[in-house]
Amino acid sequence: MNQLRKSFLLILIIMLTGCGIGSNGGLPFFNPPSQLPSPVAQITPAPDAQAAITAYLEALKNDDFTSMYAMLSKASKEAITEEEFTKRYKDALDNMSAASLEYEVLSSLVTPFSAESAFRVTYHTSLVGDIQREILMRLTNENGDWKVQWEDGLILPELAGGNQLAMDYSVPARGNIYDREGLPLVAQTDAFAFGIIPGQIFLDTEGTLVGELSRLCGFTAEGIRAEIASAGPDWYLGMCEGTREEASRLVALNPSGLVINSYNSRYYYGSGLASQVTGYTLSISPEQLDEYRRLGYRGDERVGQAGIEKAAEDYLAGKHGGKLYVVDPAGQIVTIIAESNPEPADSIYLTLNKNLQFYTEQVLQEFRGAVVVLERDTGRVLAMASSPGFDPNLFEATNPNNSILPDLLNDTRQPLVNRAAQGQYPLGSVFKIITFSAALESGLYEKNTEYDCQYEFKELPDRIMYDWTYDHCQDAVRRGEFCDDSSELPSGLLTLQEGLMRSCNPLFWHIGLDLYNFDRQTDIAKMARAFGLGSSTGMEQVAEDSGQILDPAGPVEATNQAIGQGDVLVTPLQVARFIAAVGNGGTIYRPQVIEKIQPVEGDPITTFKPEAQGTLPLRSENLAILQESLRWVVTGSGSKRGTAQFALRGLHVPVAGKTGTAESGSGEPHAWFAGYTMNQGNSGLPDIAIAVIVENIGEGSDYAAPIFQRVVDVYNSGTPQGLLWFESTYGVLDTPTPLGGIPRPTDKPARE
Structure with missing residues (x-):
């Protein structure tokens, strides 16, 4: 047994010796490095403290108190709830009237577990000017994120320890x-x-x-x-x-x-x-x-x-x-x-004429509708009436009549809506002014281009459309009368100018379809936009809507657009602005309602100045043709009667304009009249432009044109010059309808 152990030991020694020495001169097979590698120190970097501070101050700048609270340390959150934290900031910012703020990070001292940063904050206040402070913010590293150690002094140093801000206000009386x-x-x-x-x-x-x-x-x-x-x-x-x-x-x-x-x-x-x-x-x-x-x-x-x-x-x-x-x-x-x-x-001094405003509201008060009166050559708003109106005194809580305020707020007629600038309506035949202009500018029509205006329009393959004279004739038949008046008979052969004077629907349907078929599909829409339709007037001081002008999708839409129906929507303010431009030679003025802003002492801060926004895209000769045609609407031409000639027969001031009757989609049509005076040389008063709409009442010549006359009379004379056919006293409708109904140019025998 001992002999075996000795033999095993000898073999082991020989093997170890053989592994350590080889044929390479006795060098070992694996040569160890002469030096050990340098030790590597693993350092965990601290998070970016300045980024955290900036994020907090940006959130403050944006009133994002929820994000700010999320950046607080655990200990800070235990000391104050989010609701209390938000209230603390809001109260301070509100009390100092902080409109905005700016900040600048000045310096930072950062260790792996804590940081301190100095920043400068400037509160721009509405009442007491700038408040600037340098503040020290402390942060703590929680699980790799910097968290703010919050205390009251981070708002302002003076608030440390629970102090608060309080403002003692001095409030001036409100201006008139x-x-x-x-x-x-x-x-x-x-x-x-x-x-x-x-x-x-x-x-x-x-x-x-x-x-x-x-x-x-x-x-x-x-x-x-x-x-x-x-x-x-x-x-x-x-x-x-x-x-x-x-x-x-x-x-x-x-x-x-x-x-x-x-x-x-x-x-x-x-x-x-x-x-x-x-x-x-x-x-x-x-x-x-x-x-x-x-x-x-x-x-x-x-x-x-x-x-x-x-x-x-x-x-x-x-x-x-x-x-x-x-x-x-x-x-x-x-x-x-x-x-x-x-x-x-x-x-604030308005451009309004109080007397004119009173009588304009009075004549409109039993209708729904609007009237806008502009100084034709400047854009001054002299009157802007919307009916029904409302009594702003009812909003005063100390007014004993405040108890009827709910009746105002629940009124389905929407008296708080300013129909003059926010009411959007189809324009009806007043839009023919624009179609007429597009026809002349296209080169396809001249002022003497003729058209035979009959009852029917058959140029669309799938329908027959009727002129307004046909409807009048049918009304006469129902009354047992003959169709023998100019408002009941077809207008016959007309020039383009006479077509506008007579408001011939078939002619303007023909123009709309003609332009469409001649690859001029958008001519009328472009002309309407150039007249200021489809966009706000830029009045600014009074809320307004923009209306709507679309490019026609097909021939049916083109014919409807040509007479102001279909998708056409306008506001009375827009109409007053463009009819003023027609009358003044083509300049579109921005309507303005502020004459001046007057401080207690010294010169006015601002005064009215006319502001031209553009010009009508009409050559001078075509604008003159349009103006003459609109004058004929009131005076007639030769043996042919203008659509407003009878209604305005008692008006002794030279005017021009256009009647309109717009289908509303339900109920009676809207009555329109838009026109302007040409009287400054006689009266010394600036000429005016007027747009009138009466909702769901009937024809423009019957209702809107007489209201136009009342406004012109009051502007020139200071008071009404007689009752209108539908009044029993000024501003009061004669109910039931006056004997004989709506006045007509002739007394006609009954149909046998």
Whole structure:
């Protein structure tokens, strides 16, 4: 056994010796390196602290408090909830009226587990100027992300320890709104609410009560009596509001049943004359509070919500002043950070003529529709009426008549919509002005190009279309009369100019189809856009819609477009603007409603200046042809009668224009008239352009043209020059329809 062990040991020694020495001179087969490798130190880099700081401050800049809170350290989140954190920032930013902020990271000291960074923040405030501070932010590394160690001093150093900001506001009185002559439309003053308690009315004074309130409030006597009859004896029926002088007059008359309550408020004269232009104010809503606090408002003010009240808010509100305090948790003042003095509000003078506005609203008040009156050669808005209108005084909570505000808000007639600038309607035959222009400019038509205007239009393969004279004839037949009047017989052979004068539908359908077939499919649409249709007028101070002008998709659409039907939608403001351009020689002016903005002292901040936006794309000779044709609409030509000739026969001022009757899709058609005066040389007054629409009533020559005449009369004479055929008194419809119905050019015998 021992011998075996010795033998095994000897063999092992020989084997080891053989592996260590080879034939290469005794060098080992595996030569180890002469030096050991240098050790490698693995260092985990700290995250980018400046990126974290920048992200936090960017979130602050954008009021993204949710993202800011997500960047807080665990300990900070345990110390303050997200709701409290958000409120802390919002309160501070609101109280200092921070409109915006800027920041700059100044320096950083970073270790693997913590960081400190200095940054400069500048709060641009609306009230007290810039507030700039240098602040130190501390961060901690949590699982590879930098988290902010939050404390109050990160808003402002003065807020450390739970201090807060408080602003003591100085609020100037709101500015007034006047017409162009300085007559008040809106002012802060003592106002008086008028109402009725039916059970207190004595029979012997009822007529006085109803008559005075009808005159003052613009209601019909019949309407007031109906409201009294349907009310309980103890009900309070709010009527309208008035001035101290108007209240004194009613008190002197002492009609029984009248209730008068005074209140101090922003008062809208005339129960809201030009209310669609002036707009109205409301208290700042909870949803608006943060926005207005940042603008320097205290939060309990009333601010503009529509019209001039909204568009000119910065001028009408004045500049608030204030002192920004730091207060401790007990509410004691610690220090004043900054302060500023208030600046008085400016007053707004509108381009409106108050007298013209009153009578324009009056003539329209029992219809639905709109009237726009522009100074033809400048774009000044002299009157803008929308019916039904509304009384902005009802929005005042201290007004006893505020109780009827829900009736206004729930009125299905939408009185808050400014039909003059926001109402979008088919234009009907007034659009033929544009088709006429496109025809002349195409080179395919001349002023003497002739067309035989009969009842029927058969140029489309699948339908027959009828002229308006055919409809008149059918009406006459239903009345048992002959079709022997110019409004009931086909117009016959007409030149292009006479076709516009007679408003021949078949001629303009033919033009639309003709241009379409001659590869001029978009000529009319392009002309309409060049006249300013299909886009807003740029008025700015009053909200407006753009209407619609589309390229025709086919021959049917082309024929409909040619007479202002189909997809055509326009606003009365757009129509007034382009008819003014036709009358003034082709210049399209931007409609403007502000005459000047006047501070308490010194020169106006801004004054009205005409602003040309472009020119009509008509050669001078074609514009002259168009102007002559529109004059014929009112005067006739030879033996042929213009469509407005009878309606405007009593007007002694030279005018030109175009009637329109637009199918509305339901009910009666809309009545249009658009025209302008040519009288400055005689009267010395600037010429005006007028667009009138009356919704769902009938023909333009029957309703819109007489309203046009009323506006021209008032502009030139100051008062109406006689009742219109549909009035019983000024502004009151004769109900039922006056004996004989709508006036016609001739008295005709009954059909046998």
